[in-house]
């Protein structure tokens with residue numbers, strides 16, 4: 001008999017409330033995200049998507065509620081959680097005064113990787129020939145690709161991506177979508193914000209968490 005294996009819950013939000021400038025961005029928000037899921041946090045500008053991602057990442061605290069990693073409060077398993085977390089925010093840790101290759105080397109080494117071929121990874125994000133260009137001299141899309149390159153070399157299961165498609169061309173968006181699908185298939189999860197429609201990841205796969213703010 002084939003035994004059905006149940007997907008592990010990686011991240012749970014428990015009754016999260018976030019208040020900014022006397023505005024409730026979200027209130028008693030709860031959800032579970034399991035291995036293999038791709039989740040889009042959606043809502044209008046200012047709804048609290050970045051705020052929610054930062055709370056999930058443990059970078060800021062909610063007014064109330066907590067985030068659990070595999071059932072445990074992230075404040076009690078920080079190291080274990082951080083080992084599984086890849087967070088790419090708006091600025092995404094790309095330093096203008098470093099080259100594309102130096103940025104990738106830095107970002108991967110600081111995450112504990114030392115066995116990689118940066119040029120090969122940069123080729124995957126279409127930056128061949130730009131390895132030695134200063135990030136500050138790259139186009140907006142190439143700058144973003146420099147940040148995203150580390151997704152091609154990571155063991156982290158939980159990807160938290162704030163507007164990953166910003167400035168990325170159509171083909172690049174599709175390649176990223178395929179990467180997310182492959183990551184989910186390997187048992188990871190992707191939690192992202194975007195205002196863009198995703199054409200490769202169908203609505204049957206994509207799960208949406210919608211935020212709509214209201215005044216206190």
Ligand SMILES: Nc1ncnc2c1ncn2[C@@H]1O[C@H](COP(=O)(O)OP(=O)(O)OP(=O)(O)O)[C@@H](O)[C@H]1O
Nearest residue numbers: 020021025043044045046047048049050051052193
């Ligand atoms: N640290 C902070 N202090 C005060 N207000 C904040 C802080 N962080 C966010 N806000 C406010 O909270 C609201 C939600 O911001 P957030 O960046 O989470 O929205 P968003 O849904 O990601 O928006 P967008 O689609 O424009 O990126 C905004 O009105 C913002 O000004």
